[in-house]
Amino acid sequence: MHKTPSASNRKSCPYCFIIPPHILQRLATSGDPALATTAGRTLRLTQSLAAFRAQLSTGALSPAAARRTGLKRQVFDCQGSSDLPGDLIRSEGGSPSRDKAVNEAYDNAGTTWDFYNKIFGRESVDDHGKALVSSVHYGEDYDNAFWDTRQMVYGDGDRVLFQRFTSALDVVAHELTHGVTQFTAQLAYQDQQGALNESMSDVFGSMVKQWALGQTVDEADWLIGAAIMAPGFQGRALRDMANPGTAYDDQRLGKDPQPGHMRDYVQTDSDNGGVHINSGIPNRAFVLAAKAIGGKSWDTAGKIWYHTLTERLTGTADFAKCATETVSVARDLFPQDATIAAKVAKAWADVGVLEETSPAAALANVSSVYVIAPRLREVAAAVALPAKKKKPSPKKAAAKSSRRAPKKKFRSSGGR
Amino acid sequence: MKLVVERSGGFAGIVRRGEKDLAALLPEQRAALQRLLAADAPPKAAQPGADQFTFRIEVHDEGGVRSLTLPESLVPSWLAAIAKGS
Numbered sequence: 001m002h003k004t005p006s007a008s009n010r011k012s013c014p015y016c017f018i019i020p021p022h023i024l025q026r027l028a029t030s031g032d033p034a035l036a037t038t039a040g041r042t043l044r045l046t047q048s049l050a051a052f053r054a055q056l057s058t059g060a061l062s063p064a065a066a067r068r069t070g071l072k073r074q075v076f077d078c079q080g081s082s083d084l085p086g087d088l089i090r091s092e093g094g095s096p097s098r099d100k101a102v103n104e105a106y107d108n109a110g111t112t113w114d115f116y117n118k119i120f121g122r123e124s125v126d127d128h129g130k131a132l133v134s135s136v137h138y139g140e141d142y143d144n145a146f147w148d149t150r151q152m153v154y155g156d157g158d159r160v161l162f163q164r165f166t167s168a169l170d171v172v173a174h175e176l177t178h179g180v181t182q183f184t185a186q187l188a189y190q191d192q193q194g195a196l197n198e199s200m201s202d203v204f205g206s207m208v209k210q211w212a213l214g215q216t217v218d219e220a221d222w223l224i225g226a227a228i229m230a231p232g233f234q235g236r237a238l239r240d241m242a243n244p245g246t247a248y249d250d251q252r253l254g255k256d257p258q259p260g261h262m263r264d265y266v267q268t269d270s271d272n273g274g275v276h277i278n279s280g281i282p283n284r285a286f287v288l289a290a291k292a293i294g295g296k297s298w299d300t301a302g303k304i305w306y307h308t309l310t311e312r313l314t315g316t317a318d319f320a321k322c323a324t325e326t327v328s329v330a331r332d333l334f335p336q337d338a339t340i341a342a343k344v345a346k347a348w349a350d351v352g353v354l355e356e357t358s359p360a361a362a363l364a365n366v367s368s369v370y371v372i373a374p375r376l377r378e379v380a381a382a383v384a385l386p387a388k389k390k391k392p393s394p395k396k397a398a399a400k401s402s403r404r405a406p407k408k409k410f411r412s413s414g415g416r
Numbered sequence: 417m418k419l420v421v422e423r424s425g426g427f428a429g430i431v432r433r434g435e436k437d438l439a440a441l442l443p444e445q446r447a448a449l450q451r452l453l454a455a456d457a458p459p460k461a462a463q464p465g466a467d468q469f470t471f472r473i474e475v476h477d478e479g480g481v482r483s484l485t486l487p488e489s490l491v492p493s494w495l496a497a498i499a500k501g502s
Contacts, residue, residue, distance in 0.1 A: 140493075144426040146467035158500075162428070171427065178466040189466055197466065225428065238428050253430050269485070270422070271470060276429025 069123055071113045072131040075102045078138045078153075085135045085151060092131075101166045105134040105154060108172035115173070115208045116180070119298050120306050125179030132176065136166055145171055147178035161230055161252060168227035169212055174205035185313035192318040194275030199282035200309050202241060207297050217290045217297050223247070242287045244280030260284040262319075262352030262373060281351050282319060288347035289326075293340060300340060304330045320372045323348035327370075345370045419449070420474040423499035427467045434501040438477060445494055449475065452490075453482055471499065 071092065077099070078086035089102050096103050109132045116122040124130045133151035142155025145165035152175045154165045165171050178201050181187055187197035202224050210220045224247075225238035235248020235256070244258035258280030259265055265281065268274045290301035304326050312325040327348070330341035348354040348370070355373040419441070422433040441449070453475065469488040473495065474481055488496070 144428070144467065144469065146427065146465060148465040148468075165427070174427070175467065181466075201466070238430075257429075270424035270431060270472065271429060272425060276425060276427075 069129055071110060071117075071124075072129065073106055073109050073113075074131055074133045075105045076133070076135040077102065078135050080137055080140055082139045082142075084138075084148065084153065085133060086137075099136070101136040101154065101156065101164050104164070104166035105136050105152070105172065108166065108169045109134055109152070109176065111169060111212055112173040112176045112208050115211050115298075116176075119211070119302065122180070125176060126183040130179075134166075145175055147175045147182075149182060152176065152179075157228065157230070159230060161233065163228050163230050165228055168225060170205040170209045170224055170226075171228060173208035174201040174224065177201040177204040180204070181309065184310040185317065186315040187313065187317060188315045189272055189275060191273035191275075192278065193316060194272050195278035196282055196313075196317060196319065196322055198275045198279035199286070200305070202239060202279060202283050203286045203305055204302075206241060207302050210296070211298055216295060217287075217293075217301075220297065222287055239280070239283070241280075241283040242291075244284055258283075260351065281353065282322060285323070285347045285351045285353065288350050289344045292343035292347060300334070301344075303333060304340075304344060307333060319353045323353045323372070349373075417478075418476050419498065420476065421495060421498040422472040422474075423469050423496065424472070425468065425470045432499045432501075434498045436498050438475070445492075448492060449473075449495075452484060452486070455484075469496075471496065 073090075073092050074085075074088060075090045075097075076084075076086040077089045078084065089099065090097050090106055096106075113124060113132060116124075124132065134154065135151060136154045136156075138153045138155050141158040143158045143162040145152065145154045147153075152172070155162075157163045157165060178197070181197055181200055185197075185200075187193045187200070189197055205224060206220065206222055210217075213219075221236075222242040223237035223240055226236060229235070229237065233248065233253075234250040235253075237247050239256070239258060240247040244260035245256050245264075247256040247258070249255045257266065257277050259278065260280050261284075262281060266274045266277045268277070271277060286301060286305060289304075290297045293300045307329045308322065308325045312329060313322060317325075323345075327341050327345045330344045331338070334340045345354055346356070349356045352373050354370040357371055417438045418435050419438055420433065420435045422431060424431045438446070452473070469491075471486045471488065471491045472483060473486065473491075474483040
């Protein structure tokens with residue numbers, strides 16, 4: 001059992017390096033070759049991320065990271081090893097490889113870049129034209145894909161349960177969205193913050209797929225990872241954003257553990273506090289909001305969530321913070337249509353994060369109608385969430401001061 | 417007298433759990449395990465980035481049960497394979 005990092009640690013450390021560098025250093029020089037390699041890699045990552053954080057805190061980008069425009073992709077091949085990035089196989093504009101995984105990683109990264117650029121005007125994950133780097137054929141029968149703070153990494157799957165992770169656009173867009181979150185809200189990868197981090201990746205992962213297919217919210221399947229499951233898998237996908245907990249019930253993998261409501265919030269030490277489990281709650285809130293609004297998800301609900309992620313949330317944001325901010329953003333972005341904010345608030349109420357206080361809800365006056373649900377306050381207290389008050393970075397403070405003073409919309413007594 | 421390895425997280429978020437008789441470990445594997453368990457401040461699971469695996473390792477022996485949680489990057493491949501039943 002380990003204790004949750006303290007609030008003060010979290011506040012100053014959006015990416016908590018819980019393994020102290022001295023232990024990594026010891027493992028790296030322990031004489032065990034396997035440990036030495038992996039600990040060394042973690043140390044290098046830690047150091048590079050420390051530099052990245054220093055850069056964020058000064059608000060200055062290094063000259064090398066000066067704004068560049070246009071899509072730049074690189075795909076590397078690890079050839080079954082776990083050394084990153086591997087050998088460079090395809091660069092931007094290069095001809096297709098004979099290797100399907102290389103082309104899938106290249107094409108799906110391109111589609112994701114286009115989505116963020118055309119819909120939100122974003123220039124890559126950092127909004128400064130960072131090259132999208134992918135490594136394929138990572139590890140042996142490696143059944144995973146991850147974002148390592150600098151690049152995407154894809155395994156081939158074990159071909160028994162999982163197929164190539166590059167083959168699904170929603171998986172690639174999920175990983176790249178972790179990059180967007182890293183450069184914006186910096187949601188900690190633990191507990192509710194981590195579940196929000198995961199949810200943002202699923203929300204935009206599904207949205208990119210819907211955009212590529214031209215689907216409306218009613219045509220969308222809202223599934224995550226449907227394309228990477230091997231034949232014989234008993235289920236529809238790894239996650240069902242519209243119906244969390246129902247994606248699969250498989251002899252070998254067990255049953256989908258995701259909750260879709262705060263009353264079923266899962267307290268666990270596994271998976272960094274269940275970040276891939278409790279993401280079902282904010283995932284369902286997004287689907288409910290998007291369906292209530294109708295049309296294409298990226299036109300309205302997607303814009304609200306994107307603005308919330310990139311402008312309003314910080315590393316310690318919990319579900320309640322995300323709920324109140326999305327309602328506030330809905331009002332700010334769509335002031336001519338108060339029903340949009342009302343629909344967003346109702347979605348969060350339907351998953352138990354906000355609570356409807358009056359059945360005679362006046363749509364135009366959402367503020368008096370929803371408060372943070374008591375159940376959420378209990379959960380927040382149980383997992384010892386950090387205090388909500390935090391110091392905005394100078395950059396964010398400047399951005400915020402240019403907006404009109406935010407009205408108090410909800411009782412924000414959650415987590416105390 | 418067994419070693420239990422539970423893997424959680426990853427993109428799929430699916431828990432895999434397997435175990436192995438401690439006597440079946442190679443001497444160098446036992447030594448590596450001892451080094452991990454002996455670390456003065458047990459390393460914990462969080463690591464930068466997202467969607468990597470987290471491993472919980474339990475050693476059941478005459479001394480009781482000792483456990484630690486490790487990020488994927490610190491788990492040797494033979495240990496990771498136990499979670500997948502090999």
